[in-house]
Amino acid sequence: MRKPFQAWNIILIATLAILFFAVLYPLLYIFKASFISTDTGAFSLKSYATFFKYPYYLRCLGNSIFVSGLSTLLALALGIPFAFFLARYRIPGKNIIRTLGTLPLILPTFIGAEAWLLLLGRNGLFAKGLQGLGIEMPSIYGWKGIVLVFTLQFFPFVFLMVSSALNAIDRSLEEAATSLGSGKLRVFFTVTLPVVTPAILSGALVVFFLCIENFGVPVLIGEDFRVLSVQAYNEFISELGGNPAMAGALSMILLAITLGLTVFQKHWVERKNYTMTSLNPIEVKRLRPLPTFLIWLFCAGVVFVALFPFAVVMISSITKTHGPVMYFGQFSLENFIRAFTIAPRPIVNSFFLATTSTLIGIVFGIVVSYLLVRKKGAVSYLLDLLVMLPLAIAGTVQGIALAATYNKGIIVLTGTWMILVLAYFIRKAPYSIKTTSSLLQQIDPSIEEASISLGVPPVRSFIRVVLPIMLPGIIAGAIIMWVTTLAELSTTIVLYYGPWATMTVEIFQRIGSGDFGPASAYATILILSVLIPLFILNRVSGRDLASSL
Amino acid sequence: MRVELINIVKSFGALRAVDGISLTVGEGEFFTLLGPSGCGKTTLLRTLAGFYQPDEGTIRFGERVVNDIPAHRREIGMVFQNYALFPHLCVFDNIAYGLRARKIPKTEIADRIGRIIKSVQLEGLENRPPSKLSGGQQQRVALARALVISPQILLMDEPLSNLDAKLRLSMREEIRRIQKDLGITTIYVTHDQEEAMAVSDRIAILNRGRLEQVGAPREIYYRPESLFAAEFMGSSNIIEMDVKGYDQARSMVLAEAAGQSFSFSGPKPPGARVLLSVRPEWIRVVAGPADGEKNVFSGTVLSSAFLGSMVRYRVSGPGGKPMVIEVHDAEQENIRKDGETLWYKLPADRPLMIRD
Numbered sequence A: 001m002r003k004p005f006q007a008w009n010i011i012l013i014a015t016l017a018i019l020f021f022a023v024l025y026p027l028l029y030i031f032k033a034s035f036i037s038t039d040t041g042a043f044s045l046k047s048y049a050t051f052f053k054y055p056y057y058l059r060c061l062g063n064s065i066f067v068s069g070l071s072t073l074l075a076l077a078l079g080i081p082f083a084f085f086l087a088r089y090r091i092p093g094k095n096i097i098r099t100l101g102t103l104p105l106i107l108p109t110f111i112g113a114e115a116w117l118l119l120l121g122r123n124g125l126f127a128k129g130l131q132g133l134g135i136e137m138p139s140i141y142g143w144k145g146i147v148l149v150f151t152l153q154f155f156p157f158v159f160l161m162v163s164s165a166l167n168a169i170d171r172s173l174e175e176a177a178t179s180l181g182s183g184k185l186r187v188f189f190t191v192t193l194p195v196v197t198p199a200i201l202s203g204a205l206v207v208f209f210l211c212i213e214n215f216g217v218p219v220l221i222g223e224d225f226r227v228l229s230v231q232a233y234n235e236f237i238s239e240l241g242g243n244p245a246m247a248g249a250l251s252m253i254l255l256a257i258t259l260g261l262t263v264f265q266k267h268w269v270e271r272k273n274y275t276m277t278s279l280n281p282i283e284v285k286r287l288r289p290l291p292t293f294l295i296w297l298f299c300a301g302v303v304f305v306a307l308f309p310f311a312v313v314m315i316s317s318i319t320k321t322h323g324p325v326m327y328f329g330q331f332s333l334e335n336f337i338r339a340f341t342i343a344p345r346p347i348v349n350s351f352f353l354a355t356t357s358t359l360i361g362i363v364f365g366i367v368v369s370y371l372l373v374r375k376k377g378a379v380s381y382l383l384d385l386l387v388m389l390p391l392a393i394a395g396t397v398q399g400i401a402l403a404a405t406y407n408k409g410i411i412v413l414t415g416t417w418m419i420l421v422l423a424y425f426i427r428k429a430p431y432s433i434k435t436t437s438s439l440l441q442q443i444d445p446s447i448e449e450a451s452i453s454l455g456v457p458p459v460r461s462f463i464r465v466v467l468p469i470m471l472p473g474i475i476a477g478a479i480i481m482w483v484t485t486l487a488e489l490s491t492t493i494v495l496y497y498g499p500w501a502t503m504t505v506e507i508f509q510r511i512g513s514g515d516f517g518p519a520s521a522y523a524t525i526l527i528l529s530v531l532i533p534l535f536i537l538n539r540v541s542g543r544d545l546a547s548s549l
Numbered sequence B: 001m002r003v004e005l006i007n008i009v010k011s012f013g014a015l016r017a018v019d020g021i022s023l024t025v026g027e028g029e030f031f032t033l034l035g036p037s038g039c040g041k042t043t044l045l046r047t048l049a050g051f052y053q054p055d056e057g058t059i060r061f062g063e064r065v066v067n068d069i070p071a072h073r074r075e076i077g078m079v080f081q082n083y084a085l086f087p088h089l090c091v092f093d094n095i096a097y098g099l100r101a102r103k104i105p106k107t108e109i110a111d112r113i114g115r116i117i118k119s120v121q122l123e124g125l126e127n128r129p130p131s132k133l134s135g136g137q138q139q140r141v142a143l144a145r146a147l148v149i150s151p152q153i154l155l156m157d158e159p160l161s162n163l164d165a166k167l168r169l170s171m172r173e174e175i176r177r178i179q180k181d182l183g184i185t186t187i188y189v190t191h192d193q194e195e196a197m198a199v200s201d202r203i204a205i206l207n208r209g210r211l212e213q214v215g216a217p218r219e220i221y222y223r224p225e226s227l228f229a230a231e232f233m234g235s236s237n238i239i240e241m242d243v244k245g246y247d248q249a250r251s252m253v254l255a256e257a258a259g260q261s262f263s264f265s266g267p268k269p270p271g272a273r274v275l276l277s278v279r280p281e282w283i284r285v286v287a288g289p290a291d292g293e294k295n296v297f298s299g300t301v302l303s304s305a306f307l308g309s310m311v312r313y314r315v316s317g318p319g320g321k322p323m324v325i326e327v328h329d330a331e332q333e334n335i336r337k338d339g340e341t342l343w344y345k346l347p348a349d350r351p352l353m354i355r356d
C-alpha cells in the first residue's frame, strides 16, 4: 500500500546513513583498532595494558583531570559572583559588561593561549618588562598557563547558566522566605543558592567538558605537561609512523570520559533543573557607592583580564616583528601584507571550507530538525542520539577516528578537503539543529497540512510554508556554524594536509615556530571574522549570540 | 460529491480512536460529526483528508476509492481549528496559494479571489498579514482559502471553537449560507450540540470511536436511540422505571418508580425495566395532585434559577436522581423556594424509551 509520507522516509534513511558513516562507524573503527596489535595484526589488549602500566600515560590522564578540575573550580569562582552581581545590583555600564562578558566563549581558545604567550611567555611583553624591574614572574608554561586560559575563556558558561537561573526566580520566592522569618543571608543560603545549584552544576560540567576535550591550549603552552588530547594526537601523527592502536586506545579513554560527562549531564543534572516562570523578577538593588564600586571593579576587572589578551594579539598584528621578538610601539602592516600576498591560501581555505560545510550543514540541519520534530517515532530517538553524538566527542578524537577510517579501502577521504567539510558539518550542525528544532516546535503542524490539502505535495509544502517561517532561526544557526567552523583547530589539525591548511593551522604552526607577528595577523583576521557576523546578527535580530552555543 | 465510509478503523497503538465507522454523506449535504472531546472526530476527519491511513476499511469519494490517494491529491477543502493561515503571506496570497499550486493563470486567480473575497466579506483586507486580522476575519480567510480551489468536499474541524460566543453565532449562519450557495458536500466536526443542530442536515453522534446514532437534528433530539445520544443532545432527565404492564389495545406502557406510577404510549418494552428520557421542557408544573390527573409526581425543590426566558428547577426525582424542569415564559410563575414541594406532570404522548 502507498504510504502518504514516503518521500520523508527516504530522506530519513539517507540521513541515518550519513550519520552512521560519518559518526558511528569511525568510532567503532578506532574502537576495533585499539584492540589490534600494530606488530602482529592480531587481537591484543597491549595498548590498554601499556596505558595502565606506564606512569607516562597515566600521568596524561591525571594531568587532564587536574587542569580541567582546577579550571572548573576557578571558572565557578569567577562566574557565580559575576552572574549574581549583574543580576541583583545596579552597576554602571552593566549592559556592556554583560555583552563583553560572554565574548570569551566565542573567541578561539588557542588565540587566548597565544595572547598569554605574547604577554608572559619567554619573550613576552610583561615578562621582559618585569624582569627589567627585577621581578621574576612564575612561568606561564605548563599547567598554570593552561588553567589561566581555560578559566578566563570558559567562566562565561557558568555566568550565563547561573544568570538565567537567577533571572527565573520569582520575587515572591525570596519574599516568602523573608516573611517566614529568614534574614538576608539565610534566604540566600536556604532559597536562592539551592534553586540555582542545578545551573551551577550544569555550568561546571560544561566547563569541565570543554577543558578536557581542548587541544589548542595545552599543546601551545603545556610544553612538557602532556594531557590526553595532545597525547592522542601525538601518537596518531608521530613521525615514526604513528601508533594507531595506542592513538585508538587514548581516544577511547578520552571518549569514555566525554561521553560519561554528557550522559551524566543529560540524565542527572538537566532533569534537576527547576523550571519556573518568573512573573515578577527580583528587584535590582542600588547599593552605597563603595560597595557598588567594588562590585563594578570585580566585574569590569574580570572582563578586562579575559579580553585584554585578544587586544594584545590585535596590536601585535600591526607591530614590527622579527621572529619571536616583538617591537611594541613600532607599527607596521607588514604582517598583514605578508599574509595577504605571500600566503593567502590559509585564508581562502578557511573561508571556503567554513562556507561549504555551513551550506551543507544548513540543509542537513533543516532536514534533521524536521525529522526530529515532525516525524517522531522509534527511529527519531536513534537519529537524535546520532546527530548529537559529536557534541560528546573531543575534536581530536573525531579527527583521529575519521582519518583512520577513511584512510584506505573503498572510500578514501583522508588527505582530501572533503573530509574536513564532513567533519565540520557533522560537528557543527548540532548547534543549528538546536535552534531550528526549537523553532519548528513552535510552528503548528496544521500549517503544513493546510498546504498539503490545497494540493501541494508534502516536501514541497515544507519548503514553501515552513521554511520561510524558520528562516531567521536558520540564518542565526548558520552564522553560529560558520564562525565556530572558522575557529576550529582540534579536528582540523588531525585531518588537514599540506595545501589545505586553514588559518587556525597556520596560526598554530607559526606560534609553534615562534613566528608571532604573522600568527597575530591571521589571528586578527580570524577574530574579526568571528566577531563581525555575530555583531551583525545581534544587531539585526536582537538575539543573544551566546545563547546559541 | 458523495462520501462513503465503510467500516473505518484507525488505531494509535492499543487505542482504537476510530472503531469501525460506516457512513454515507450525500451530495451537497451538510453532515456533522458530533461528540465529546477525545471521541475520535478529528481522527476520522483526518483520515478522510488523507493525513492518516486507515488501518481497515474503505473510503469512497463518489465512485472512486481514495484510500491510496495521498492528501495533496484528494481535492479537498479543509478548514482547521486554529485556521492554519500562512503567517508569512498576506490575505490575498493565502487564498491564492492553492490556485497557484494548480498553475492557474494570473487573471483567473485574481478573478476567482475577487469573487470569494466578496462572498466571505473580506473586501479591502487583501494585503493584510494574518497577524493583523481579528479572529472572525482569520476564520473567513481560512474558509475562502479552502473554498477557492472549488473542492468537491469541504472538511471543517471545530472551525468556530476559537471565536467568542457572539461571533460564533453569526459565523455559523454564514458558513451554512455559503455552503448552501455552493452546494458543496460538507463534513463538519464539533463538540457543541447546539451548533450541530443549527447548521446540519444530518448529525452523527460519536462515542469512543463508534457511531451512536445518525440522523437529522430533530430525529436525534426527539428520538434518541441511546442513553448517550439522549444525554449528549440537549439536556435530558433519564429515569429508570419498572415495567408493570402493557396495554396492547392502546399501545400504552404502565411503569412505576419509587411507588409512583406512570403510563405512556410506546411499543412493548423488551425487559422488566425501561429507561426513559424526558426533556426538561416537556415537563409541566401543576398546582397539586388534582383528582383524575394522571402521571403527576412530586419532588422537593433543590434549587431554582431564573434565566430570563425560563425558570430552571432542580427537583428530587422519582429514582433518587435529581430532575431538571424548565418553565418557559415565567413572568407569572410563582417560583418555589428551595425545600418546598413541587408537583409536576410527565408527558405521556412522547417517544421516551431509549435503548440502554
Ligand SMILES: Nc1ncnc2c1ncn2[C@@H]1O[C@H](COP(=O)(O)OP(=O)(O)O)[C@@H](O)[C@H]1O
Pocket: B012, B015, B017, B035, B036, B037, B038, B039, B040, B041, B042, B043, B044
Ligand atoms: N496522533 C495521535 N497519537 C496517539 N493518540 C492519538 C493521536 N491523535 C489522537 N489520539 C487519541 O485518539 C483519541 C481520539 O482523538 P481525537 O480524534 O483527536 O478526538 P476528538 O477530535 O474527538 O477530540 C483520543 O483519545 C486521543 O488521545
Ligand SMILES: [Mg+2]
Pocket: B038, B041, B042, B043
Ligand atoms: Mg478534535
